[in-house]
Amino acid sequence: MTVYHLSGIRKIYGSRTVLDIPAMKIEKNRIYALLGPNGAGKTTLLNILGFLETPSAGKIDFREKPVRFSASALQALRRDVVMVDQHPILFTTTVFKNLEFGLKIRKIVPKQRKRIIEESLELVGMRDFITAPAHTLSGGETQRVALARALALKPEVFLCDEPTSSTDIENQAIIINLLRQINATRHITIIFTTHDRTQAAGIAHKTLVLNHGKLVAANYENIFSVLVTHNGNGHVRCRLNHDVSLSATLPATYSGNGRTRIFIDPHQIISESGVRNPESEIKPQKSSNKLQGKVHQIIRENKDIRMVVDSGVWLTMIMSESVYRQNRPSVGDTVDCYIPPEAIHTIR
Protein backbone atom coordinates (compact mmCIF):
# COMPACT_ATOMS: atom_id res chain seq x y z
CA MET A 1 0.00 0.00 0.00
CA THR A 2 1.20 3.50 -0.75
CA VAL A 3 1.20 5.81 2.29
CA TYR A 4 2.22 8.97 0.46
CA HIS A 5 1.94 9.81 -3.17
CA LEU A 6 3.34 13.23 -3.99
CA SER A 7 2.81 14.80 -7.39
CA GLY A 8 4.19 18.12 -8.54
CA ILE A 9 5.08 19.22 -5.02
CA ARG A 10 6.86 22.55 -4.84
CA LYS A 11 7.75 24.77 -1.93
CA ILE A 12 8.71 28.34 -2.69
CA TYR A 13 10.01 30.92 -0.21
CA GLY A 14 9.94 34.35 -1.81
CA SER A 15 11.52 33.81 -5.19
CA ARG A 16 13.47 30.70 -4.13
CA THR A 17 12.21 27.21 -4.88
CA VAL A 18 13.46 25.03 -2.04
CA LEU A 19 11.60 21.88 -3.04
CA ASP A 20 10.55 20.59 -6.43
CA ILE A 21 9.41 16.98 -6.54
CA PRO A 22 7.53 15.90 -9.66
CA ALA A 23 6.58 12.51 -8.18
CA MET A 24 7.38 10.44 -5.12
CA LYS A 25 5.85 7.40 -3.48
CA ILE A 26 6.32 6.12 0.05
CA GLU A 27 5.28 2.53 0.64
CA LYS A 28 3.74 1.33 3.88
CA ASN A 29 5.87 -0.46 6.53
CA ARG A 30 9.17 0.50 4.91
CA ILE A 31 12.13 2.50 6.20
CA TYR A 32 13.24 5.36 3.99
CA ALA A 33 16.44 7.32 4.40
CA LEU A 34 16.44 10.83 3.05
CA LEU A 35 19.97 11.88 2.15
CA GLY A 36 21.33 15.15 0.95
CA PRO A 37 23.61 18.03 1.80
CA ASN A 38 22.60 20.89 4.09
CA GLY A 39 19.97 23.07 2.44
CA ALA A 40 18.87 20.31 0.07
CA GLY A 41 15.28 20.55 1.31
CA LYS A 42 15.21 17.45 3.54
CA THR A 43 13.61 19.15 6.55
CA THR A 44 11.14 21.03 4.36
CA LEU A 45 10.07 17.76 2.76
CA LEU A 46 9.78 16.16 6.20
CA ASN A 47 7.65 19.08 7.42
CA ILE A 48 5.36 18.68 4.41
CA LEU A 49 5.09 14.92 4.97
CA GLY A 50 4.34 15.65 8.64
CA PHE A 51 1.59 18.09 7.63
CA LEU A 52 3.37 20.87 9.49
CA GLU A 53 3.90 22.91 6.34
CA THR A 54 1.78 23.15 3.24
CA PRO A 55 3.38 23.00 -0.20
CA SER A 56 3.18 26.03 -2.48
CA ALA A 57 1.92 23.79 -5.28
CA GLY A 58 1.17 20.15 -5.96
CA LYS A 59 -0.92 17.31 -4.65
CA ILE A 60 -0.42 14.81 -1.85
CA ASP A 61 -2.35 11.58 -1.44
CA PHE A 62 -2.12 10.15 2.07
CA ARG A 63 -3.30 6.55 2.42
CA GLU A 64 -4.53 6.88 -1.17
CA LYS A 65 -6.84 9.80 -0.34
CA PRO A 66 -6.13 13.36 -1.47
CA VAL A 67 -5.02 15.72 1.29
CA ARG A 68 -6.94 18.95 1.81
CA PHE A 69 -4.66 21.68 3.09
CA SER A 70 -7.13 23.22 5.53
CA ALA A 71 -6.04 23.69 9.16
CA SER A 72 -8.63 21.23 10.52
CA ALA A 73 -7.88 18.55 7.88
CA LEU A 74 -4.13 18.79 8.50
CA GLN A 75 -4.61 18.66 12.25
CA ALA A 76 -6.59 15.43 11.89
CA LEU A 77 -3.85 13.92 9.70
CA ARG A 78 -1.18 14.87 12.24
CA ARG A 79 -2.73 12.37 14.63
CA ASP A 80 -1.30 9.59 12.40
CA VAL A 81 2.05 11.13 11.54
CA VAL A 82 4.52 12.17 14.21
CA MET A 83 7.80 13.95 13.66
CA VAL A 84 10.84 14.08 15.91
CA ASP A 85 13.11 17.06 15.38
CA GLN A 86 16.86 17.01 14.84
CA HIS A 87 17.24 18.76 18.21
CA PRO A 88 14.01 17.78 19.97
CA ILE A 89 12.66 19.90 22.76
CA LEU A 90 10.85 18.57 25.79
CA PHE A 91 8.19 20.54 27.64
CA THR A 92 9.48 21.96 30.94
CA THR A 93 7.76 19.41 33.10
CA THR A 94 8.39 15.77 33.97
CA VAL A 95 9.20 13.03 31.46
CA PHE A 96 5.84 11.41 32.33
CA LYS A 97 3.86 14.56 31.49
CA ASN A 98 5.79 14.96 28.24
CA LEU A 99 4.62 11.56 27.11
CA GLU A 100 1.14 12.13 28.49
CA PHE A 101 0.56 15.24 26.36
CA GLY A 102 -0.28 13.53 23.06
CA LEU A 103 -2.21 10.75 24.79
CA LYS A 104 -4.40 13.27 26.63
CA ILE A 105 -5.14 14.99 23.34
CA ARG A 106 -6.24 11.63 21.96
CA LYS A 107 -8.48 11.20 25.01
CA ILE A 108 -6.81 8.01 26.21
CA VAL A 109 -8.06 7.16 29.72
CA PRO A 110 -5.55 7.76 32.58
CA LYS A 111 -4.98 4.09 33.44
CA GLN A 112 -4.20 3.23 29.83
CA ARG A 113 -2.07 6.36 29.49
CA LYS A 114 0.15 5.24 32.36
CA ARG A 115 0.63 1.79 30.85
CA ILE A 116 1.49 3.18 27.41
CA ILE A 117 3.94 5.69 28.90
CA GLU A 118 5.72 3.00 30.88
CA GLU A 119 5.90 0.71 27.84
CA SER A 120 7.23 3.47 25.60
CA LEU A 121 9.90 4.52 28.07
CA GLU A 122 10.87 0.88 28.54
CA LEU A 123 11.28 0.58 24.77
CA VAL A 124 13.85 3.38 24.67
CA GLY A 125 15.54 2.32 27.91
CA MET A 126 14.36 5.37 29.86
CA ARG A 127 11.88 3.73 32.26
CA ASP A 128 13.86 4.90 35.31
CA PHE A 129 13.51 8.53 34.26
CA ILE A 130 9.70 8.57 34.31
CA THR A 131 9.45 11.14 37.11
CA ALA A 132 12.58 13.10 36.19
CA PRO A 133 12.29 16.77 35.22
CA ALA A 134 12.75 16.76 31.44
CA HIS A 135 15.20 19.68 31.37
CA THR A 136 17.73 17.76 33.46
CA LEU A 137 18.27 15.09 30.76
CA SER A 138 21.33 14.90 28.50
CA GLY A 139 21.12 15.32 24.71
CA GLY A 140 20.97 11.59 24.03
CA GLU A 141 18.41 11.01 26.79
CA THR A 142 16.30 13.89 25.48
CA GLN A 143 16.38 12.33 22.01
CA ARG A 144 15.26 8.98 23.39
CA VAL A 145 12.43 10.51 25.45
CA ALA A 146 11.34 12.46 22.37
CA LEU A 147 11.25 9.17 20.44
CA ALA A 148 9.25 7.55 23.25
CA ARG A 149 6.85 10.52 23.27
CA ALA A 150 6.25 10.03 19.56
CA LEU A 151 6.03 6.24 19.74
CA ALA A 152 3.52 6.36 22.60
CA LEU A 153 1.04 7.75 20.08
CA LYS A 154 1.37 4.66 17.86
CA PRO A 155 1.66 6.66 14.66
CA GLU A 156 1.30 5.15 11.24
CA VAL A 157 4.21 7.17 9.95
CA PHE A 158 7.23 8.21 11.96
CA LEU A 159 9.38 11.06 10.67
CA CYS A 160 12.83 11.66 12.16
CA ASP A 161 15.00 14.59 11.29
CA GLU A 162 18.61 13.42 11.70
CA PRO A 163 17.77 11.25 14.72
CA THR A 164 21.39 10.53 15.64
CA SER A 165 23.10 13.78 14.73
CA SER A 166 23.23 15.19 18.27
CA THR A 167 23.90 11.96 20.16
CA ASP A 168 26.95 9.98 21.17
CA ILE A 169 27.86 6.61 19.65
CA GLU A 170 26.10 4.63 22.39
CA ASN A 171 22.85 6.52 21.92
CA GLN A 172 23.21 6.32 18.12
CA ALA A 173 23.25 2.53 18.30
CA ILE A 174 20.23 2.52 20.63
CA ILE A 175 18.27 4.80 18.31
CA ILE A 176 19.15 2.90 15.15
CA ASN A 177 18.16 -0.41 16.75
CA LEU A 178 14.97 1.17 17.98
CA LEU A 179 14.02 2.36 14.49
CA ARG A 180 14.60 -1.13 13.14
CA GLN A 181 12.63 -2.68 15.98
CA ILE A 182 9.55 -0.45 15.70
CA ASN A 183 9.46 -0.94 11.95
CA ALA A 184 9.64 -4.70 12.35
CA THR A 185 7.29 -5.11 15.31
CA ARG A 186 4.85 -2.24 14.99
CA HIS A 187 4.93 -1.98 11.21
CA ILE A 188 5.44 1.77 11.35
CA THR A 189 6.57 3.47 8.18
CA ILE A 190 9.74 5.41 8.99
CA ILE A 191 11.27 8.26 7.05
CA PHE A 192 14.47 9.69 8.45
CA THR A 193 16.96 12.24 7.20
CA THR A 194 20.68 11.72 7.59
CA HIS A 195 24.04 12.79 6.21
CA ASP A 196 25.47 9.37 6.94
CA ARG A 197 25.28 7.16 3.86
CA THR A 198 26.51 4.17 5.80
CA GLN A 199 23.76 4.54 8.34
CA ALA A 200 21.20 5.04 5.58
CA ALA A 201 22.37 1.96 3.75
CA GLY A 202 22.45 -0.02 6.97
CA ILE A 203 18.84 0.38 8.04
CA ALA A 204 16.78 1.82 5.20
CA HIS A 205 14.89 -0.27 2.72
CA LYS A 206 15.16 2.58 0.30
CA THR A 207 17.33 5.66 0.09
CA LEU A 208 16.11 8.90 -1.41
CA VAL A 209 18.62 11.58 -2.26
CA LEU A 210 17.69 15.25 -2.39
CA ASN A 211 19.89 17.87 -3.95
CA HIS A 212 18.87 21.51 -4.37
CA GLY A 213 15.29 20.54 -3.58
CA LYS A 214 15.13 17.85 -6.24
CA LEU A 215 15.12 14.10 -5.94
CA VAL A 216 18.16 12.71 -7.68
CA ALA A 217 18.77 9.16 -8.81
CA ALA A 218 19.51 7.17 -5.70
CA ASN A 219 21.17 3.86 -6.25
CA TYR A 220 22.26 1.75 -3.32
CA GLU A 221 25.84 2.84 -2.93
CA ASN A 222 28.23 -0.01 -2.26
CA ILE A 223 25.36 -2.41 -1.75
CA PHE A 224 25.54 -5.51 -3.88
CA SER A 225 23.61 -8.68 -4.33
CA VAL A 226 26.26 -11.45 -4.15
CA LEU A 227 26.62 -15.18 -4.38
CA VAL A 228 28.35 -16.46 -1.24
CA THR A 229 30.55 -19.54 -1.08
CA HIS A 230 32.48 -20.72 1.96
CA ASN A 231 36.14 -21.35 1.30
CA GLY A 232 36.80 -23.34 4.44
CA ASN A 233 39.24 -21.08 6.29
CA GLY A 234 36.68 -18.92 8.03
CA HIS A 235 36.43 -16.60 5.07
CA VAL A 236 33.75 -16.54 2.41
CA ARG A 237 33.91 -15.41 -1.17
CA CYS A 238 31.27 -13.02 -2.36
CA ARG A 239 30.82 -13.08 -6.10
CA LEU A 240 29.47 -9.79 -7.39
CA ASN A 241 29.54 -10.66 -11.09
CA HIS A 242 31.57 -12.76 -13.54
CA ASP A 243 34.68 -10.66 -13.07
CA VAL A 244 34.51 -9.50 -9.49
CA SER A 245 34.58 -11.59 -6.37
CA LEU A 246 35.75 -10.53 -2.92
CA SER A 247 37.00 -12.31 0.16
CA ALA A 248 35.07 -11.37 3.28
CA THR A 249 35.03 -12.19 6.98
CA LEU A 250 31.33 -12.48 7.58
CA PRO A 251 30.05 -13.04 11.14
CA ALA A 252 30.32 -16.52 12.65
CA THR A 253 26.56 -16.58 12.80
CA TYR A 254 26.44 -16.33 9.03
CA SER A 255 26.09 -19.86 7.77
CA GLY A 256 24.36 -19.52 4.46
CA ASN A 257 25.59 -20.33 1.01
CA GLY A 258 23.77 -18.70 -1.83
CA ARG A 259 22.56 -15.19 -2.46
CA THR A 260 22.70 -12.37 0.03
CA ARG A 261 23.29 -8.65 0.06
CA ILE A 262 26.49 -7.05 1.22
CA PHE A 263 27.48 -3.51 2.03
CA ILE A 264 31.03 -2.29 1.56
CA ASP A 265 31.93 0.50 3.97
CA PRO A 266 33.18 3.37 1.77
CA HIS A 267 35.38 4.70 4.58
CA GLN A 268 37.39 1.47 4.67
CA ILE A 269 38.19 1.15 0.97
CA ILE A 270 41.77 2.12 0.25
CA SER A 271 42.88 3.80 -2.93
CA GLU A 272 46.08 1.83 -2.76
CA SER A 273 48.64 2.69 -5.37
CA GLY A 274 47.54 6.03 -6.56
CA VAL A 275 46.95 7.34 -10.00
CA ARG A 276 47.74 5.27 -13.06
CA ASN A 277 47.85 6.09 -16.68
CA PRO A 278 44.28 6.71 -17.87
CA GLU A 279 45.01 4.60 -20.94
CA SER A 280 46.03 1.51 -18.93
CA GLU A 281 43.86 -1.55 -19.18
CA ILE A 282 41.32 -2.09 -16.40
CA LYS A 283 41.52 -5.59 -15.02
CA PRO A 284 39.53 -6.65 -12.01
CA GLN A 285 41.83 -9.04 -10.18
CA LYS A 286 40.05 -12.23 -9.27
CA SER A 287 42.44 -13.48 -6.59
CA SER A 288 42.55 -10.54 -4.21
CA ASN A 289 40.27 -7.79 -2.97
CA LYS A 290 42.00 -5.35 -5.25
CA LEU A 291 39.98 -3.80 -8.04
CA GLN A 292 41.15 -1.47 -10.74
CA GLY A 293 38.78 1.17 -11.93
CA LYS A 294 38.32 4.55 -13.53
CA VAL A 295 37.41 7.54 -11.42
CA HIS A 296 33.92 8.56 -12.38
CA GLN A 297 33.10 11.31 -9.89
CA ILE A 298 34.85 13.24 -7.11
CA ILE A 299 32.82 15.29 -4.63
CA ARG A 300 33.79 17.13 -1.47
CA GLU A 301 31.46 16.25 1.41
CA ASN A 302 32.11 18.44 4.42
CA LYS A 303 35.73 17.59 5.31
CA ASP A 304 35.84 14.37 3.30
CA ILE A 305 36.26 13.51 -0.33
CA ARG A 306 33.81 11.10 -1.92
CA MET A 307 35.06 9.29 -4.99
CA VAL A 308 33.00 7.04 -7.25
CA VAL A 309 34.99 4.49 -9.21
CA ASP A 310 33.86 2.26 -12.06
CA SER A 311 35.66 -1.00 -11.39
CA GLY A 312 33.33 -3.45 -13.01
CA VAL A 313 30.96 -2.52 -10.20
CA TRP A 314 30.25 1.03 -9.03
CA LEU A 315 32.31 1.58 -5.94
CA THR A 316 32.12 4.61 -3.68
CA MET A 317 34.97 5.43 -1.34
CA ILE A 318 35.21 8.21 1.21
CA MET A 319 38.58 9.49 2.35
CA SER A 320 39.95 12.46 4.23
CA GLU A 321 41.22 15.39 2.26
CA SER A 322 44.80 14.70 3.38
CA VAL A 323 44.63 11.11 2.08
CA TYR A 324 43.15 12.36 -1.18
CA ARG A 325 45.93 14.91 -1.57
CA GLN A 326 48.59 12.18 -1.48
CA ASN A 327 47.73 11.08 -5.04
CA ARG A 328 45.12 13.59 -6.22
CA PRO A 329 43.38 11.33 -8.74
CA SER A 330 41.24 13.15 -11.29
CA VAL A 331 38.11 12.08 -13.09
CA GLY A 332 39.09 9.56 -15.78
CA ASP A 333 42.23 8.40 -13.99
CA THR A 334 42.70 4.71 -13.27
CA VAL A 335 43.13 3.78 -9.61
CA ASP A 336 43.54 0.63 -7.53
CA CYS A 337 40.95 0.07 -4.85
CA TYR A 338 41.75 -2.33 -2.04
CA ILE A 339 38.74 -3.63 -0.10
CA PRO A 340 39.75 -5.11 3.26
CA PRO A 341 37.63 -8.19 4.10
CA GLU A 342 36.42 -6.51 7.29
CA ALA A 343 34.92 -3.68 5.23
CA ILE A 344 32.31 -6.07 3.89
CA HIS A 345 29.12 -6.51 5.90
CA THR A 346 26.00 -8.53 5.27
CA ILE A 347 22.70 -6.73 5.22
CA ARG A 348 19.52 -8.17 6.57
Next chain:
Amino acid sequence: MDLLIDSFVSAILLVVSLDAEMIAIVGVSIKVSLTSTLFASIIGIPLGFAIAFGDAPGKRWMITILNTLLALPTVVIGLFVYTFISRRGVFGPFDLLYTQRAIIIGQLILIIPVVTAFTISAISRIDERYRKTAMTLGADRIQTAWVVFREARFGIGAAVIAAFGRVISEVGISMMLGGNIRGFTRTMTTAMALEYDKGSFTLAIALGLVLLSFSFGMNMLFHFFQGRSRL
Protein backbone atom coordinates in the same frame (compact mmCIF):
# COMPACT_ATOMS: atom_id res chain seq x y z
CA MET B 1 21.65 64.23 61.32
CA ASP B 2 19.85 63.95 64.66
CA LEU B 3 16.56 64.57 62.86
CA LEU B 4 17.19 61.67 60.51
CA ILE B 5 18.24 59.27 63.27
CA ASP B 6 15.35 60.29 65.56
CA SER B 7 12.84 59.98 62.70
CA PHE B 8 14.28 56.65 61.63
CA VAL B 9 14.12 55.18 65.14
CA SER B 10 10.55 56.48 65.64
CA ALA B 11 9.58 55.08 62.24
CA ILE B 12 10.89 51.63 63.11
CA LEU B 13 8.96 51.73 66.40
CA LEU B 14 5.85 52.75 64.44
CA VAL B 15 6.26 49.80 62.07
CA VAL B 16 6.93 47.35 64.90
CA SER B 17 3.93 48.62 66.91
CA LEU B 18 1.70 48.15 63.82
CA ASP B 19 0.30 51.67 64.11
CA ALA B 20 -3.42 51.71 63.14
CA GLU B 21 -3.16 54.68 60.78
CA MET B 22 -0.16 53.20 59.03
CA ILE B 23 -1.90 49.84 58.67
CA ALA B 24 -4.97 51.56 57.16
CA ILE B 25 -2.81 53.41 54.62
CA VAL B 26 -0.91 50.24 53.69
CA GLY B 27 -4.24 48.40 53.40
CA VAL B 28 -5.64 50.96 50.93
CA SER B 29 -2.43 50.82 48.87
CA ILE B 30 -2.46 47.04 48.69
CA LYS B 31 -6.18 46.83 47.91
CA VAL B 32 -6.01 49.40 45.11
CA SER B 33 -2.76 48.04 43.64
CA LEU B 34 -3.86 44.41 43.73
CA THR B 35 -7.19 45.25 42.09
CA SER B 36 -5.60 47.26 39.30
CA THR B 37 -2.94 44.55 38.78
CA LEU B 38 -5.64 41.87 38.62
CA PHE B 39 -7.67 43.72 35.99
CA ALA B 40 -4.55 44.70 34.05
CA SER B 41 -3.53 41.01 33.99
CA ILE B 42 -6.98 39.93 32.81
CA ILE B 43 -6.74 42.42 29.93
CA GLY B 44 -2.99 42.58 29.29
CA ILE B 45 -2.01 38.90 29.33
CA PRO B 46 -4.51 37.74 26.65
CA LEU B 47 -3.79 40.89 24.63
CA GLY B 48 -0.05 40.34 24.78
CA PHE B 49 -0.47 36.66 23.99
CA ALA B 50 -2.71 37.42 21.01
CA ILE B 51 -0.23 39.96 19.63
CA ALA B 52 2.81 37.70 20.12
CA PHE B 53 1.22 34.40 19.07
CA GLY B 54 -0.88 35.68 16.18
CA ASP B 55 0.09 37.12 12.85
CA ALA B 56 -2.11 40.20 12.99
CA PRO B 57 -1.28 42.95 10.51
CA GLY B 58 0.39 45.95 12.14
CA LYS B 59 1.99 43.80 14.85
CA ARG B 60 5.19 45.87 14.86
CA TRP B 61 3.22 49.08 15.18
CA MET B 62 1.27 47.71 18.12
CA ILE B 63 4.52 46.76 19.90
CA THR B 64 6.00 50.21 19.19
CA ILE B 65 2.90 51.94 20.60
CA LEU B 66 2.95 49.71 23.70
CA ASN B 67 6.61 50.45 24.29
CA THR B 68 5.87 54.16 24.01
CA LEU B 69 3.05 53.85 26.53
CA LEU B 70 5.50 52.28 29.00
CA ALA B 71 7.05 55.71 29.42
CA LEU B 72 3.74 57.50 30.05
CA PRO B 73 4.11 59.82 33.10
CA THR B 74 1.61 59.19 35.88
CA VAL B 75 0.60 62.87 36.06
CA VAL B 76 -0.34 62.78 32.37
CA ILE B 77 -2.56 59.78 33.03
CA GLY B 78 -3.99 61.53 36.09
CA LEU B 79 -4.80 64.62 34.05
CA PHE B 80 -6.23 62.56 31.18
CA VAL B 81 -8.54 60.50 33.41
CA TYR B 82 -9.49 63.63 35.38
CA THR B 83 -10.94 65.24 32.25
CA PHE B 84 -13.26 62.27 31.87
CA ILE B 85 -14.38 61.77 35.48
CA SER B 86 -14.51 65.32 36.81
CA ARG B 87 -18.01 66.77 37.30
CA ARG B 88 -17.89 68.37 33.83
CA GLY B 89 -16.42 65.24 32.22
CA VAL B 90 -18.18 62.57 30.18
CA PHE B 91 -18.28 60.21 33.17
CA GLY B 92 -18.93 62.98 35.72
CA PRO B 93 -22.40 61.64 36.69
CA PHE B 94 -20.78 58.42 37.96
CA ASP B 95 -19.07 60.31 40.82
CA LEU B 96 -15.78 58.53 40.35
CA LEU B 97 -13.43 61.39 41.20
CA TYR B 98 -11.60 61.01 44.52
CA THR B 99 -12.56 57.37 44.90
CA GLN B 100 -10.49 54.22 44.96
CA ARG B 101 -12.13 53.23 41.65
CA ALA B 102 -10.72 56.39 40.05
CA ILE B 103 -7.22 55.41 41.20
CA ILE B 104 -7.74 51.90 39.84
CA ILE B 105 -8.84 53.25 36.43
CA GLY B 106 -5.78 55.47 36.24
CA GLN B 107 -3.45 52.69 37.35
CA LEU B 108 -4.99 50.35 34.77
CA ILE B 109 -4.00 52.76 32.02
CA LEU B 110 -0.53 52.87 33.55
CA ILE B 111 0.09 49.12 33.75
CA ILE B 112 -1.91 47.48 30.94
CA PRO B 113 0.98 48.40 28.58
CA VAL B 114 3.44 46.98 31.13
CA VAL B 115 1.67 43.63 31.39
CA THR B 116 1.04 43.46 27.63
CA ALA B 117 4.59 44.39 26.57
CA PHE B 118 6.20 42.02 29.09
CA THR B 119 3.83 39.21 28.03
CA ILE B 120 4.77 39.78 24.37
CA SER B 121 8.42 39.65 25.36
CA ALA B 122 7.90 36.44 27.38
CA ILE B 123 5.99 34.69 24.55
CA SER B 124 8.48 35.84 21.90
CA ARG B 125 11.35 34.29 23.85
CA ILE B 126 9.73 30.85 23.76
CA ASP B 127 11.48 28.47 21.39
CA GLU B 128 9.54 27.94 18.14
CA ARG B 129 10.09 24.19 18.52
CA TYR B 130 7.51 24.08 21.35
CA ARG B 131 4.81 25.13 18.91
CA LYS B 132 6.01 22.66 16.27
CA THR B 133 6.28 19.83 18.82
CA ALA B 134 2.77 20.42 20.13
CA MET B 135 1.41 20.44 16.58
CA THR B 136 3.15 17.23 15.53
CA LEU B 137 1.86 15.53 18.68
CA GLY B 138 -1.65 16.29 17.43
CA ALA B 139 -2.53 19.48 19.29
CA ASP B 140 -5.04 21.89 17.76
CA ARG B 141 -4.48 25.65 17.73
CA ILE B 142 -5.82 26.23 21.23
CA GLN B 143 -3.87 23.32 22.72
CA THR B 144 -0.73 24.57 20.97
CA ALA B 145 -1.33 28.07 22.37
CA TRP B 146 -1.70 26.57 25.85
CA VAL B 147 1.66 24.79 25.50
CA VAL B 148 3.35 28.07 24.55
CA PHE B 149 1.57 29.85 27.42
CA ARG B 150 2.73 27.20 29.91
CA GLU B 151 6.31 27.51 28.72
CA ALA B 152 6.11 31.30 29.10
CA ARG B 153 4.44 31.16 32.53
CA PHE B 154 7.44 32.41 34.50
CA GLY B 155 7.96 35.32 32.12
CA ILE B 156 4.28 36.21 32.37
CA GLY B 157 4.49 35.95 36.17
CA ALA B 158 7.35 38.41 36.03
CA ALA B 159 5.17 40.77 33.96
CA VAL B 160 2.47 40.75 36.67
CA ILE B 161 5.04 41.34 39.43
CA ALA B 162 6.56 44.23 37.50
CA ALA B 163 3.11 45.78 37.04
CA PHE B 164 2.31 45.47 40.76
CA GLY B 165 5.64 47.04 41.64
CA ARG B 166 4.89 49.92 39.29
CA VAL B 167 1.44 50.77 40.76
CA ILE B 168 2.26 50.37 44.43
CA SER B 169 5.02 52.95 44.13
CA GLU B 170 3.29 55.50 41.88
CA VAL B 171 2.10 58.80 43.36
CA GLY B 172 0.76 61.01 40.53
CA ILE B 173 -2.39 59.05 39.73
CA SER B 174 -3.26 58.35 43.37
CA MET B 175 -2.86 61.99 44.29
CA MET B 176 -4.73 63.51 41.31
CA LEU B 177 -7.58 61.01 41.07
CA GLY B 178 -7.78 59.80 44.69
CA GLY B 179 -7.35 63.14 46.40
CA ASN B 180 -5.43 61.66 49.37
CA ILE B 181 -8.54 61.37 51.57
CA ARG B 182 -7.63 59.94 54.97
CA GLY B 183 -8.79 56.38 55.51
CA PHE B 184 -10.30 56.23 52.05
CA THR B 185 -7.95 57.08 49.21
CA ARG B 186 -4.77 57.77 51.15
CA THR B 187 -2.09 55.42 49.85
CA MET B 188 1.47 54.94 51.05
CA THR B 189 2.95 57.30 48.49
CA THR B 190 0.35 60.09 48.88
CA ALA B 191 0.62 59.85 52.67
CA MET B 192 4.39 60.18 52.44
CA ALA B 193 4.05 63.30 50.27
CA LEU B 194 1.59 64.81 52.75
CA GLU B 195 3.74 64.04 55.80
CA TYR B 196 6.71 65.59 54.03
CA ASP B 197 4.66 68.77 53.40
CA LYS B 198 3.77 68.85 57.08
CA GLY B 199 7.40 68.41 58.06
CA SER B 200 6.46 65.27 59.99
CA PHE B 201 8.91 62.61 58.92
CA THR B 202 8.14 59.73 61.28
CA LEU B 203 5.12 58.31 59.45
CA ALA B 204 6.69 59.18 56.06
CA ILE B 205 9.83 57.18 56.87
CA ALA B 206 7.79 54.34 58.38
CA LEU B 207 5.74 54.12 55.16
CA GLY B 208 8.91 54.43 53.15
CA LEU B 209 10.31 51.42 54.99
CA VAL B 210 7.16 49.41 54.30
CA LEU B 211 7.25 50.45 50.63
CA LEU B 212 10.91 49.51 50.37
CA SER B 213 10.14 46.13 51.93
CA PHE B 214 7.39 45.64 49.35
CA SER B 215 9.74 46.66 46.54
CA PHE B 216 12.38 44.28 47.83
CA GLY B 217 9.83 41.46 47.98
CA MET B 218 8.59 42.28 44.47
CA ASN B 219 12.13 42.31 43.12
CA MET B 220 12.89 38.98 44.77
CA LEU B 221 9.79 37.49 43.15
CA PHE B 222 10.61 39.17 39.82
CA HIS B 223 14.10 37.72 39.77
CA PHE B 224 12.75 34.31 40.78
CA PHE B 225 10.36 34.35 37.82
CA GLN B 226 12.92 35.83 35.45
CA GLY B 227 15.42 33.16 36.47
CA ARG B 228 12.92 30.35 36.00
CA SER B 229 11.89 31.70 32.60
CA ARG B 230 15.45 31.22 31.39
CA LEU B 231 15.65 27.57 32.40
